[in-house]
Amino acid sequence: MVTSAIYAIGSELVRGQIIDTNSAFISGRLGQLGIDVLEITLLPDQENHLVEAIQSALSRYDLVVTTGGLGPTFDDLTAESVSKATGRPCEFNAVAYTHIEKLLTGRNVELKETHRHQAFLPSGAVLLPNSMGTAYGFAVELENTVIVSLPGVPFEMQPMVEAQLIPYLNKRFHTQPRYTDVLRFAGRPESDVDEQIRRIGIPDGLECIINASQGEILVRLMSQDQDQLTRFAHSLQKSLASDFIGAGDLSAAHVLIDQLRKYEETLAVAESLTGGQIGQTITAVAGASDIFIAGLVVYSNWAKIKHLDVPQQIIQKHGPVSYECALAMVRNTIRKFETDAAIAVTGIAGPSGGSAENPVGTVYIAWYYRDRLRAKRYHFPGDRVGIRDRTVKIALTELIKLIRETRTGPE
């Protein structure tokens, strides 16, 4: 088993001013190679901390990947820190400097003394060329550990991982690739899924991670044995068939679009509390335009009455947060946009606007699919963002289930 750590370097990361997404990218790629990432650490631009962290990693991991701190400015300290931690003094590297010179001349940037800084690399380092910027990456090979340093700019770093790091690691470590899958369920508490997993039993060599995410339960599987993974995924999917949403990297929106496309059917949505988020989520999937006809955001009572023809009496008698309003919204959406399927949502996302009868988090969702009309009342926990996120997720996953039921018969 090859073990590794990833160090993302930059004070802005540790201060919380910028979210680190590089480490997740690198970790995903190492995982597929069969390299275990046991730690991701974000470190400030302070040499003593960097040297200490790298040194302590040398005794613990086979591979350390750093990202960031390879730029030309005074607070770019990665090369020096790696040098001090490994005892390989920094030396002027003519190949790296020629690259910097060529790139900057091509961009009409005047060469300055600070640019030479980027050409000082630990002696004996293996160079990892950067086609998008001046910062060369490098690998320092010690007896038991390899340290690889990559730049922090995502669009420089990512192609270097694909073109430089992965081939390098494949040659250096002889690992067995890992197979992964993700199963998504909706409509049950996490503890139910946990129970099924325990009942089936996780075989040796299979890693299984459960996460609840806004109304969906994600089960991530990883194994070096593809048959083992497939068998387990199949059992779990079967045991929770009616609440299974999809597998792999496909989002619920993607599953729904694929489902509708298969039957050459269309969708429209009417949104109150989500304000457009259901439409946004559906159209986040490229090529949704043949399926997704239109969305209407009717945020105010007036808009519901005037632009979606919800009868004024319904609003007066039952309020905008009611079964009656949700049902009128979904019926009129079908009528207005002439689609095969429709979703309508109305509710109270908070922080204010709640009542004893309809506290913050009360949401009515209505669905229509081929003569079937369904509506449910929910009470979602969380803040405004959380309530809206859950509404979107459940609006989509329940429609997926309604379509499946309609097409294959009742559960």
Add this chain to the structure above:
Amino acid sequence: MVTSAIYAIGSELVRGQIIDTNSAFISGRLGQLGIDVLEITLLPDQENHLVEAIQSALSRYDLVVTTGGLGPTFDDLTAESVSKATGRPCEFNAVAYTHIEKLLTGRNVELKETHRHQAFLPSGAVLLPNSMGTAYGFAVELENTVIVSLPGVPFEMQPMVEAQLIPYLNKRFHTQPRYTDVLRFAGRPESDVDEQIRRIGIPDGLECIINASQGEILVRLMSQDQDQLTRFAHSLQKSLASDFIGAGDLSAAHVLIDQLRKYEETLAVAESLTGGQIGQTITAVAGASDIFIAGLVVYSNWAKIKHLDVPQQIIQKHGPVSYECALAMVRNTIRKFETDAAIAVTGIAGPSGGSAENPVGTVYIAWYYRDRLRAKRYHFPGDRVGIRDRTVKIALTELIKLIRETRTGPE
């Protein structure tokens, strides 16, 4: 100086399956208290690693904050790991269990053996109540270090930081708070803002960081001297007045809503490539319903023609991605929804659908405000998400500027 580390716990984080945003949130808040965060580490759900990491932090930091791993499932190991690292055995906590019982009963969830798991906490721990979920937080106080454990669900963790962690740390550590501000500008390159900052001059003791983010330039300021911070912020805002969007945590959507509310005016939007994201962004601000009348998502050509009355000839002659289409969309939005202001966007978010004339990233945005009609063509870099994010940001910030110009006269 009080030093700290943040540990985000969860195999899905280390595997790169989920981006950790909790640490950034906590780090920002600790920074404001005057507590230096020197390290953020993401750790897998493996007890030996957690125990080792926490133990090694005890000798290095005054404060360790963990987030995640407090749930009811087999892979939630934070309480046990803190217990082992500190030598404080886990004990059944009746107060925490009563809370779990009450919360689950209220949600009609059947209590199971696994739910008891969440009530086992290190002995002597100070409880940090969680009003949003079953996982209580806790603080273990050692001679030189305090370890605070919070849940990983953001909407549970964030209010706990505000209501529990900050008051607790204020009492425990006597730090000098740091004042922070963020100024947002739009419509200029980062280098222009940088130039103004250099011209004004950054005084000693003030930290100033510039970031470009989706068409906005964010200037973050931090100082222990509130007057100094206010003076500098005021000078910078004044020197770039026409491109100033807002200060503090107010998003562009919030600034726009406040502006319209002041004049008792209303807004509607018509969205193509953003699919509802502009509506979502506006309604993310609580209480937008008196301002935001309606949104219409017309993703397909057919929907533009049929539901927004865009003349078919415009689509045929100029295409859906054109000045003509954007202008027709914004005019008809005003007519249909009878608002004072309107935004319409149409463009190509990719990855496919681009042409030589209109490559991926081509976006037309049109605005209408009190007889003023304006439209602009953009070419945004980035992927589908980036192009949509930029479109939303610029649609909002340019309307803010148009309203300001109209109300206060031309620049």
